[in-house]
Amino acid sequence: MNNQNCRVSGKPLEKILDFGLQPLGNGFVPANKSIKEYFYEMQIGFCPESRLLQLINQPEPERMFHDQYAFFSSTSKRMAQHFKDFAESALKLVHVNATDPFVIELGCNDGILLRHFSDRKVRHLGIEPSENVAKEANKIGVDTISQFFSAKLADQIVDLHGQADLFIAANVMCHIPDILDVAFGIQKLLKPNGVAQFEDPYLGDVLEKTSYDQIYDEHVFLFSCLSVEHLFEQVGLELVDAEHQSTHGGSMRYTLAHKGKYPKSNRVINLIAREISNGLGEAKTYHSFAKNVQNSRDQLIGMISNLKKQGMSVAGYAATSKSTTILNFCKIGPEDLDFISDTTPIKIGTLSPGMHIPVKSHDFFKEKKPDVALLFAWNHVEEIMGKELDFTKNGGKWLTHVPKVKLL
Numbered sequence: 001m002n003n004q005n006c007r008v009s010g011k012p013l014e015k016i017l018d019f020g021l022q023p024l025g026n027g028f029v030p031a032n033k034s035i036k037e038y039f040y041e042m043q044i045g046f047c048p049e050s051r052l053l054q055l056i057n058q059p060e061p062e063r064m065f066h067d068q069y070a071f072f073s074s075t076s077k078r079m080a081q082h083f084k085d086f087a088e089s090a091l092k093l094v095h096v097n098a099t100d101p102f103v104i105e106l107g108c109n110d111g112i113l114l115r116h117f118s119d120r121k122v123r124h125l126g127i128e129p130s131e132n133v134a135k136e137a138n139k140i141g142v143d144t145i146s147q148f149f150s151a152k153l154a155d156q157i158v159d160l161h162g163q164a165d166l167f168i169a170a171n172v173m174c175h176i177p178d179i180l181d182v183a184f185g186i187q188k189l190l191k192p193n194g195v196a197q198f199e200d201p202y203l204g205d206v207l208e209k210t211s212y213d214q215i216y217d218e219h220v221f222l223f224s225c226l227s228v229e230h231l232f233e234q235v236g237l238e239l240v241d242a243e244h245q246s247t248h249g250g251s252m253r254y255t256l257a258h259k260g261k262y263p264k265s266n267r268v269i270n271l272i273a274r275e276i277s278n279g280l281g282e283a284k285t286y287h288s289f290a291k292n293v294q295n296s297r298d299q300l301i302g303m304i305s306n307l308k309k310q311g312m313s314v315a316g317y318a319a320t321s322k323s324t325t326i327l328n329f330c331k332i333g334p335e336d337l338d339f340i341s342d343t344t345p346i347k348i349g350t351l352s353p354g355m356h357i358p359v360k361s362h363d364f365f366k367e368k369k370p371d372v373a374l375l376f377a378w379n380h381v382e383e384i385m386g387k388e389l390d391f392t393k394n395g396g397k398w399l400t401h402v403p404k405v406k407l408l
Protein backbone atom coordinates (compact mmCIF):
# COMPACT_ATOMS: atom_id res chain seq x y z
CA MET A 1 0.00 0.00 0.00
CA ASN A 2 1.53 3.26 -1.14
CA ASN A 3 0.83 6.32 0.97
CA GLN A 4 2.38 9.54 -0.29
CA ASN A 5 0.15 11.29 2.26
CA CYS A 6 0.13 11.09 6.06
CA ARG A 7 -2.25 8.41 7.33
CA VAL A 8 -3.58 10.80 9.99
CA SER A 9 -3.52 14.34 8.58
CA GLY A 10 -3.89 13.41 4.89
CA LYS A 11 -1.13 15.97 4.08
CA PRO A 12 1.80 15.10 1.74
CA LEU A 13 4.68 13.34 3.50
CA GLU A 14 8.19 14.77 3.39
CA LYS A 15 10.51 11.96 2.24
CA ILE A 16 13.32 11.29 4.73
CA LEU A 17 15.19 8.13 3.70
CA ASP A 18 15.07 5.37 1.10
CA PHE A 19 16.22 1.95 2.34
CA GLY A 20 15.89 0.30 -1.10
CA LEU A 21 14.18 -3.04 -1.66
CA GLN A 22 13.44 -4.90 1.58
CA PRO A 23 11.84 -8.29 2.27
CA LEU A 24 9.44 -8.85 5.20
CA GLY A 25 11.21 -8.52 8.57
CA ASN A 26 9.82 -11.89 9.67
CA GLY A 27 9.82 -13.43 6.19
CA PHE A 28 12.20 -16.31 6.94
CA VAL A 29 12.73 -18.46 3.86
CA PRO A 30 12.43 -22.28 3.97
CA ALA A 31 15.91 -23.67 3.15
CA ASN A 32 14.79 -26.53 0.92
CA LYS A 33 11.82 -25.06 -0.95
CA SER A 34 11.97 -22.62 -3.83
CA ILE A 35 9.56 -19.78 -3.13
CA LYS A 36 9.25 -16.39 -4.75
CA GLU A 37 10.29 -13.95 -2.08
CA TYR A 38 8.34 -10.73 -1.66
CA PHE A 39 10.19 -7.39 -1.70
CA TYR A 40 8.92 -3.82 -1.37
CA GLU A 41 10.54 -0.38 -1.56
CA MET A 42 11.08 0.73 2.04
CA GLN A 43 11.08 4.48 2.55
CA ILE A 44 10.20 6.69 5.51
CA GLY A 45 8.42 10.03 5.43
CA PHE A 46 7.55 12.68 8.02
CA CYS A 47 4.38 14.74 8.38
CA PRO A 48 5.00 18.16 9.94
CA GLU A 49 1.31 18.42 10.94
CA SER A 50 0.73 15.08 12.70
CA ARG A 51 4.46 14.81 13.58
CA LEU A 52 4.32 11.15 12.61
CA LEU A 53 7.34 9.39 11.16
CA GLN A 54 5.95 6.61 8.98
CA LEU A 55 6.61 4.13 6.20
CA ILE A 56 5.61 5.43 2.80
CA ASN A 57 4.83 1.96 1.38
CA GLN A 58 3.72 -0.92 3.54
CA PRO A 59 2.95 -4.50 2.50
CA GLU A 60 -0.69 -5.59 2.99
CA PRO A 61 -1.30 -6.74 6.61
CA GLU A 62 -2.27 -10.25 5.42
CA ARG A 63 1.31 -10.71 4.14
CA MET A 64 2.76 -9.97 7.57
CA PHE A 65 0.30 -11.38 10.14
CA HIS A 66 -0.87 -14.87 9.26
CA ASP A 67 -0.88 -18.44 10.50
CA GLN A 68 2.90 -18.76 9.97
CA TYR A 69 3.80 -15.62 11.96
CA ALA A 70 7.28 -16.28 13.33
CA PHE A 71 7.29 -14.00 16.37
CA PHE A 72 6.38 -15.46 19.76
CA SER A 73 6.58 -12.91 22.58
CA SER A 74 7.33 -15.50 25.25
CA THR A 75 10.82 -16.27 23.88
CA SER A 76 12.44 -13.66 26.15
CA LYS A 77 12.47 -14.04 29.95
CA ARG A 78 12.98 -10.33 30.42
CA MET A 79 9.92 -9.52 28.30
CA ALA A 80 7.88 -12.04 30.32
CA GLN A 81 8.85 -10.19 33.53
CA HIS A 82 8.17 -6.82 31.90
CA PHE A 83 4.64 -7.90 30.93
CA LYS A 84 3.99 -9.23 34.44
CA ASP A 85 4.92 -5.80 35.84
CA PHE A 86 2.81 -4.06 33.19
CA ALA A 87 -0.21 -6.24 34.10
CA GLU A 88 0.22 -5.52 37.80
CA SER A 89 0.41 -1.75 37.40
CA ALA A 90 -2.54 -1.77 34.95
CA LEU A 91 -4.62 -3.91 37.33
CA LYS A 92 -4.09 -1.40 40.15
CA LEU A 93 -5.24 1.34 37.81
CA VAL A 94 -8.56 -0.37 36.91
CA HIS A 95 -9.36 -1.62 40.41
CA VAL A 96 -9.57 2.01 41.51
CA ASN A 97 -12.61 2.46 39.25
CA ALA A 98 -14.19 -0.94 38.77
CA THR A 99 -15.20 -3.89 40.92
CA ASP A 100 -15.58 -6.38 38.03
CA PRO A 101 -13.21 -4.92 35.45
CA PHE A 102 -13.23 -5.89 31.79
CA VAL A 103 -9.87 -5.76 30.03
CA ILE A 104 -9.22 -5.88 26.30
CA GLU A 105 -5.82 -6.43 24.76
CA LEU A 106 -5.08 -5.70 21.14
CA GLY A 107 -2.45 -7.99 19.60
CA CYS A 108 -2.22 -10.31 22.60
CA ASN A 109 0.24 -12.62 20.77
CA ASP A 110 0.69 -15.88 22.75
CA GLY A 111 -0.99 -14.39 25.85
CA ILE A 112 2.22 -13.24 27.56
CA LEU A 113 0.52 -10.13 29.05
CA LEU A 114 -3.17 -11.06 29.23
CA ARG A 115 -2.43 -14.33 31.06
CA HIS A 116 -1.86 -12.29 34.22
CA PHE A 117 -5.49 -11.10 34.00
CA SER A 118 -6.93 -14.51 33.06
CA ASP A 119 -4.95 -16.17 35.91
CA ARG A 120 -6.71 -13.79 38.33
CA LYS A 121 -10.10 -14.51 36.73
CA VAL A 122 -10.41 -10.94 35.45
CA ARG A 123 -12.89 -10.65 32.54
CA HIS A 124 -10.80 -10.22 29.44
CA LEU A 125 -10.65 -10.53 25.67
CA GLY A 126 -7.59 -10.81 23.46
CA ILE A 127 -7.63 -9.76 19.81
CA GLU A 128 -4.85 -11.31 17.73
CA PRO A 129 -4.87 -11.48 13.92
CA SER A 130 -2.16 -14.18 13.59
CA GLU A 131 -4.02 -17.47 14.04
CA ASN A 132 -1.05 -19.58 15.13
CA VAL A 133 -0.13 -17.31 18.05
CA ALA A 134 -3.83 -16.74 18.97
CA LYS A 135 -4.14 -20.53 19.32
CA GLU A 136 -1.26 -20.56 21.82
CA ALA A 137 -3.04 -17.85 23.86
CA ASN A 138 -6.31 -19.82 23.94
CA LYS A 139 -4.39 -22.95 25.00
CA ILE A 140 -3.24 -21.21 28.21
CA GLY A 141 -6.76 -19.97 29.03
CA VAL A 142 -6.56 -16.48 27.50
CA ASP A 143 -9.86 -15.86 25.65
CA THR A 144 -8.74 -14.70 22.23
CA ILE A 145 -10.40 -13.97 18.91
CA SER A 146 -8.35 -14.05 15.73
CA GLN A 147 -9.36 -10.89 13.84
CA PHE A 148 -7.97 -7.53 12.71
CA PHE A 149 -9.14 -4.73 15.03
CA SER A 150 -11.30 -1.89 13.65
CA ALA A 151 -13.96 0.55 14.85
CA LYS A 152 -16.51 -1.88 13.41
CA LEU A 153 -15.15 -4.76 15.50
CA ALA A 154 -15.19 -2.43 18.54
CA ASP A 155 -18.97 -1.98 18.03
CA GLN A 156 -19.45 -5.75 17.87
CA ILE A 157 -17.38 -6.27 21.04
CA VAL A 158 -19.38 -3.62 22.92
CA ASP A 159 -22.65 -5.31 21.81
CA LEU A 160 -21.45 -8.71 23.02
CA HIS A 161 -19.44 -7.86 26.16
CA GLY A 162 -20.06 -4.19 27.02
CA GLN A 163 -17.43 -1.44 27.26
CA ALA A 164 -13.98 -1.93 28.75
CA ASP A 165 -12.36 -0.48 31.86
CA LEU A 166 -8.93 -1.02 30.40
CA PHE A 167 -7.62 -1.31 26.87
CA ILE A 168 -4.00 -2.39 26.53
CA ALA A 169 -1.62 -3.04 23.67
CA ALA A 170 2.12 -3.68 23.64
CA ASN A 171 4.17 -3.36 20.45
CA VAL A 172 1.03 -3.45 18.34
CA MET A 173 -0.29 0.04 17.63
CA CYS A 174 2.79 0.98 15.62
CA HIS A 175 1.95 -1.94 13.29
CA ILE A 176 -1.47 -0.68 12.19
CA PRO A 177 -1.69 1.61 9.14
CA ASP A 178 -5.35 2.57 9.62
CA ILE A 179 -4.48 4.04 13.00
CA LEU A 180 -7.27 6.64 13.01
CA ASP A 181 -9.88 3.87 12.74
CA VAL A 182 -8.15 2.03 15.60
CA ALA A 183 -8.12 5.20 17.71
CA PHE A 184 -11.83 5.60 17.01
CA GLY A 185 -12.38 1.95 17.98
CA ILE A 186 -10.58 2.50 21.30
CA GLN A 187 -12.73 5.55 21.98
CA LYS A 188 -15.87 3.43 21.42
CA LEU A 189 -14.58 0.58 23.60
CA LEU A 190 -13.68 2.66 26.65
CA LYS A 191 -16.15 3.24 29.48
CA PRO A 192 -16.48 6.95 30.38
CA ASN A 193 -13.85 6.55 33.12
CA GLY A 194 -11.86 3.79 31.38
CA VAL A 195 -8.21 4.10 30.36
CA ALA A 196 -6.16 2.87 27.45
CA GLN A 197 -2.46 2.10 27.82
CA PHE A 198 -0.20 1.14 25.01
CA GLU A 199 3.53 0.94 24.53
CA ASP A 200 5.70 0.94 21.45
CA PRO A 201 9.33 1.63 20.51
CA TYR A 202 9.96 5.32 21.17
CA LEU A 203 11.03 7.63 18.39
CA GLY A 204 13.17 9.69 20.81
CA ASP A 205 15.34 6.61 21.45
CA VAL A 206 15.55 5.72 17.75
CA LEU A 207 16.89 9.22 16.98
CA GLU A 208 19.29 9.25 19.93
CA LYS A 209 20.72 5.76 19.27
CA THR A 210 20.44 5.72 15.46
CA SER A 211 18.58 2.43 15.97
CA TYR A 212 17.23 2.42 12.44
CA ASP A 213 16.56 -1.31 12.68
CA GLN A 214 13.29 -0.37 14.42
CA ILE A 215 12.17 0.51 10.89
CA TYR A 216 10.76 -2.51 9.02
CA ASP A 217 7.53 -3.54 7.32
CA GLU A 218 5.59 -4.19 10.52
CA HIS A 219 6.45 -0.83 12.13
CA VAL A 220 4.46 1.56 10.00
CA PHE A 221 4.81 4.31 12.63
CA LEU A 222 7.43 5.37 15.15
CA PHE A 223 5.50 7.30 17.80
CA SER A 224 6.40 10.19 20.06
CA CYS A 225 4.26 11.89 22.73
CA LEU A 226 3.69 14.72 20.26
CA SER A 227 2.27 12.45 17.55
CA VAL A 228 0.23 10.30 19.95
CA GLU A 229 -1.31 13.40 21.51
CA HIS A 230 -2.27 14.72 18.07
CA LEU A 231 -3.64 11.38 16.85
CA PHE A 232 -5.98 10.76 19.78
CA GLU A 233 -7.20 14.37 19.88
CA GLN A 234 -8.88 13.56 16.55
CA VAL A 235 -11.24 11.10 18.34
CA GLY A 236 -11.80 12.92 21.65
CA LEU A 237 -9.20 11.06 23.70
CA GLU A 238 -6.44 12.77 25.64
CA LEU A 239 -2.85 11.76 26.41
CA VAL A 240 -2.81 12.00 30.22
CA ASP A 241 0.46 10.24 31.03
CA ALA A 242 3.53 8.71 29.38
CA GLU A 243 6.25 6.63 30.97
CA HIS A 244 9.55 5.67 29.39
CA GLN A 245 10.38 1.93 29.32
CA SER A 246 13.74 0.28 28.71
CA THR A 247 12.23 -2.58 26.65
CA HIS A 248 12.72 -2.95 22.89
CA GLY A 249 15.72 -0.65 23.03
CA GLY A 250 13.62 2.20 24.51
CA SER A 251 9.84 2.36 24.45
CA MET A 252 7.13 4.69 25.70
CA ARG A 253 3.95 3.65 27.52
CA TYR A 254 1.15 6.09 26.73
CA THR A 255 -1.99 6.45 28.90
CA LEU A 256 -5.15 7.85 27.29
CA ALA A 257 -8.59 8.67 28.61
CA HIS A 258 -11.71 10.48 27.47
CA LYS A 259 -10.99 14.21 27.17
CA GLY A 260 -11.18 16.12 30.45
CA LYS A 261 -11.66 12.99 32.60
CA TYR A 262 -8.25 12.94 34.30
CA PRO A 263 -5.56 15.63 34.75
CA LYS A 264 -2.40 15.48 32.60
CA SER A 265 0.61 14.26 34.60
CA ASN A 266 3.68 16.47 35.03
CA ARG A 267 5.66 13.62 33.51
CA VAL A 268 3.87 13.85 30.17
CA ILE A 269 3.98 17.66 30.19
CA ASN A 270 7.77 17.50 30.68
CA LEU A 271 8.23 14.81 28.02
CA ILE A 272 6.36 16.90 25.47
CA ALA A 273 8.45 19.97 26.32
CA ARG A 274 11.62 17.88 25.85
CA GLU A 275 10.43 16.54 22.48
CA ILE A 276 9.78 20.08 21.28
CA SER A 277 13.21 21.29 22.38
CA ASN A 278 14.86 18.21 20.76
CA GLY A 279 13.18 19.04 17.44
CA LEU A 280 10.89 15.97 17.22
CA GLY A 281 8.26 18.14 15.57
CA GLU A 282 10.55 19.35 12.77
CA ALA A 283 11.53 17.69 9.48
CA LYS A 284 15.17 18.85 9.69
CA THR A 285 15.74 16.59 12.71
CA TYR A 286 14.80 13.56 10.58
CA HIS A 287 17.09 14.62 7.73
CA SER A 288 20.03 14.61 10.13
CA PHE A 289 18.87 11.20 11.44
CA ALA A 290 19.02 9.94 7.82
CA LYS A 291 22.67 11.06 7.59
CA ASN A 292 23.47 9.27 10.86
CA VAL A 293 21.88 6.08 9.49
CA GLN A 294 24.04 6.19 6.36
CA ASN A 295 27.18 6.71 8.48
CA SER A 296 26.23 3.83 10.77
CA ARG A 297 25.78 1.55 7.74
CA ASP A 298 29.21 2.51 6.29
CA GLN A 299 30.89 1.87 9.64
CA LEU A 300 29.27 -1.54 10.12
CA ILE A 301 30.25 -2.67 6.62
CA GLY A 302 33.81 -1.41 7.22
CA MET A 303 34.06 -3.16 10.60
CA ILE A 304 32.89 -6.55 9.27
CA SER A 305 35.22 -6.32 6.30
CA ASN A 306 38.18 -5.58 8.65
CA LEU A 307 37.33 -8.53 10.88
CA LYS A 308 37.13 -10.84 7.84
CA LYS A 309 40.48 -9.52 6.56
CA GLN A 310 41.98 -10.52 9.92
CA GLY A 311 40.67 -14.05 9.28
CA MET A 312 37.97 -13.92 11.97
CA SER A 313 34.70 -15.81 11.72
CA VAL A 314 31.60 -13.69 12.34
CA ALA A 315 28.08 -14.93 13.14
CA GLY A 316 24.85 -13.10 13.90
CA TYR A 317 23.26 -13.48 17.34
CA ALA A 318 19.42 -13.62 17.24
CA ALA A 319 17.51 -13.55 13.95
CA THR A 320 15.37 -10.59 15.00
CA SER A 321 13.01 -8.89 12.60
CA LYS A 322 15.16 -5.80 13.18
CA SER A 323 18.16 -7.66 11.74
CA THR A 324 16.37 -7.91 8.38
CA THR A 325 16.66 -4.13 7.92
CA ILE A 326 20.35 -4.10 8.87
CA LEU A 327 21.29 -7.05 6.66
CA ASN A 328 19.40 -5.87 3.57
CA PHE A 329 20.27 -2.18 3.93
CA CYS A 330 23.99 -2.93 4.51
CA LYS A 331 23.94 -5.86 2.03
CA ILE A 332 25.48 -8.22 4.57
CA GLY A 333 25.22 -11.81 3.28
CA PRO A 334 26.45 -15.37 3.94
CA GLU A 335 29.96 -14.43 2.75
CA ASP A 336 30.10 -11.98 5.72
CA LEU A 337 28.15 -13.86 8.42
CA ASP A 338 28.52 -17.66 8.54
CA PHE A 339 25.14 -18.10 10.23
CA ILE A 340 22.70 -16.47 12.66
CA SER A 341 21.98 -18.17 15.98
CA ASP A 342 18.38 -18.10 17.22
CA THR A 343 16.30 -19.87 19.88
CA THR A 344 12.91 -19.78 18.10
CA PRO A 345 12.17 -23.30 16.76
CA ILE A 346 10.20 -22.05 13.71
CA LYS A 347 13.16 -19.92 12.54
CA ILE A 348 15.86 -22.59 12.96
CA GLY A 349 16.77 -24.25 9.64
CA THR A 350 15.45 -21.33 7.56
CA LEU A 351 17.37 -18.63 5.68
CA SER A 352 17.26 -14.98 6.74
CA PRO A 353 14.86 -12.84 4.68
CA GLY A 354 16.46 -11.33 1.57
CA MET A 355 20.14 -12.05 2.27
CA HIS A 356 19.69 -15.80 2.91
CA ILE A 357 22.05 -16.33 5.81
CA PRO A 358 21.37 -19.76 7.42
CA VAL A 359 19.55 -19.54 10.78
CA LYS A 360 20.95 -22.12 13.22
CA SER A 361 20.16 -23.27 16.74
CA HIS A 362 21.83 -21.91 19.83
CA ASP A 363 23.53 -25.31 20.29
CA PHE A 364 25.11 -24.83 16.85
CA PHE A 365 26.43 -21.43 18.03
CA LYS A 366 27.97 -23.03 21.15
CA GLU A 367 29.56 -25.74 19.04
CA LYS A 368 30.96 -23.43 16.30
CA LYS A 369 32.23 -20.73 18.68
CA PRO A 370 32.62 -17.92 16.13
CA ASP A 371 35.31 -15.31 16.87
CA VAL A 372 32.78 -12.48 16.77
CA ALA A 373 29.02 -12.37 17.36
CA LEU A 374 27.09 -9.49 15.82
CA LEU A 375 24.44 -8.69 18.41
CA PHE A 376 21.17 -8.25 16.54
CA ALA A 377 19.14 -8.54 19.77
CA TRP A 378 21.00 -5.52 21.23
CA ASN A 379 17.83 -4.65 23.12
CA HIS A 380 18.30 -7.84 25.22
CA VAL A 381 22.00 -7.14 25.85
CA GLU A 382 21.98 -7.73 29.66
CA GLU A 383 20.05 -11.01 29.39
CA ILE A 384 22.36 -12.25 26.62
CA MET A 385 25.65 -11.21 28.28
CA GLY A 386 24.43 -13.02 31.40
CA LYS A 387 23.85 -16.31 29.62
CA GLU A 388 26.85 -16.12 27.27
CA LEU A 389 29.55 -15.75 29.93
CA ASP A 390 31.36 -18.85 28.56
CA PHE A 391 31.50 -17.41 25.04
CA THR A 392 32.94 -14.13 26.35
CA LYS A 393 35.35 -15.81 28.81
CA ASN A 394 36.71 -17.96 25.99
CA GLY A 395 37.66 -14.89 23.97
CA GLY A 396 34.45 -14.48 21.92
CA LYS A 397 33.90 -10.83 20.94
CA TRP A 398 30.62 -8.95 20.61
CA LEU A 399 29.98 -6.48 17.81
CA THR A 400 27.13 -4.01 18.14
CA HIS A 401 25.83 -1.21 15.95
CA VAL A 402 23.76 0.59 18.62
CA PRO A 403 24.24 3.35 19.67
CA LYS A 404 27.56 3.31 17.76
CA VAL A 405 29.26 0.60 15.72
CA LYS A 406 31.85 -0.94 18.04
CA LEU A 407 33.37 -4.11 19.47
CA LEU A 408 32.18 -4.46 23.06
Ligand code: TMP
Pocket (backbone or CB within 6 Å): 075, 076, 317, 318, 319, 320, 321, 322, 341, 342, 343, 344, 347, 377, 379, 380, 383, 384
Ligand atom coordinates in the same frame (compact mmCIF):
# COMPACT_ATOMS: atom_id res chain seq x y z
P1 TMP B 1 13.10 -9.12 19.36
O1 TMP B 1 14.27 -8.24 19.57
O2 TMP B 1 12.26 -8.68 18.22
O3 TMP B 1 12.38 -9.40 20.66
O4 TMP B 1 13.70 -10.52 18.83
C1 TMP B 1 13.67 -11.68 19.48
C2 TMP B 1 14.42 -12.73 18.64
O5 TMP B 1 15.70 -12.94 19.21
C3 TMP B 1 13.74 -14.09 18.64
O6 TMP B 1 13.85 -14.68 17.36
C4 TMP B 1 14.53 -14.90 19.65
C5 TMP B 1 15.90 -14.31 19.52
N1 TMP B 1 16.69 -14.41 20.75
C6 TMP B 1 17.70 -15.37 20.82
O7 TMP B 1 17.92 -16.12 19.87
N2 TMP B 1 18.42 -15.44 21.97
C7 TMP B 1 18.18 -14.64 23.04
O8 TMP B 1 18.86 -14.75 24.06
C8 TMP B 1 17.14 -13.64 22.95
C9 TMP B 1 16.84 -12.73 24.10
C10 TMP B 1 16.43 -13.57 21.77
